[in-house]
Amino acid sequence: MAALSERSSSFRAVVRRNSSTLACAVLVLAVVLGAALERSLPLAIYLLSFWHYVLYWLAFAFGRVAFDVFKRDAVAMKTVSVAALAFVYLRAPIDPVSLAVIAGGILLNVRAAAALGLDRTYYGHEVGGLPPRRITAFPYSLTSHPMILGNVAAFGGTLINGSFREQWWPLAVLHIVLNLGLLAMELAGPRRRRTVRIGGGLVLALVLAGALLAAVAGSA
Structure with a gap:
């Protein structure tokens, strides 16, 4: 009985520690299943595209999460978001200028991530x-926020493609707005958590409402 109780306690501890990851997985499965039943691609795309920003805000503003769990969840949900955007973008006719701008933004982002770790x-x-650490390697030698700049360039680059822009411009614009929100959050810093909590919460609520409206309009 003691061994069984110990295993049960260990299992509950694992579930508690990984509850956010399980919630992310359930969310993705529920959205995909719901969109499949409704046969609504916009519903799936919009509802899967922005949750990593929510995770960033929750961790930055409240901090009540194990760092390795947060990092795993953020990487997973960002991957889902990028895959969703790529899926609809690659259905549009090829636009070389758009692709070049996107590639430039991605390369800047990747180089910045390599410099940071x-x-x-x-x-x-x-x-x-x-501990705090000042990064001076390129591209931080040129700008303090190259990852945000790269993200904005990449998402903005999708809008150069007229076919994509005609149907999916709200998707790219909402990504750009949220990246500017991340910039504001980073500039505010951990010492202004109250401001980050209130301001970030309002921005996320507005963006998620906009995403829902765009999904409904796209499905009509």
Whole structure:
């Protein structure tokens, strides 16, 4: 009985520690299943595209999460988001200029992440407790926020493609707005968590409402 109780306690501890990951998996499955039943691609795309921003905000503003769990969840949901965007973008006719701008933004983002390292890319100082460190390697030698700049360039680059822009412009614009929100959050820093909580919560609520409206309009 003691061994069974110990196993049960260990199982509950694992579930509690990974509850956010399980919630993310359930969310993705529920959205995909619901969209399949409704045969609504816009519903799936919009409802899967923005949750990693929510995870960033929750971790930055409240910090009540194990860093390795946060990092895993953020990477997973960002991957889902990028896959959703790529799926609809690649259905549009090829636009070389659009692709070039997107590629430039992605390369800048990748180079910045390499300079920071994975932990600091995902708020290792603000959330993970890593000591502060000034990064001077390129592209941080040119700008303090190259990842945000790269993201905005990549998402903005999709709008150069007229076919994509005609149907999916709200998707790209909402990504750009949320990246500017991340910039504001980073500039505010951990010392202004109250401001980040209130301001970030309002921005996310408005963006998610906009995403829902865009999904409904796209499905009509």
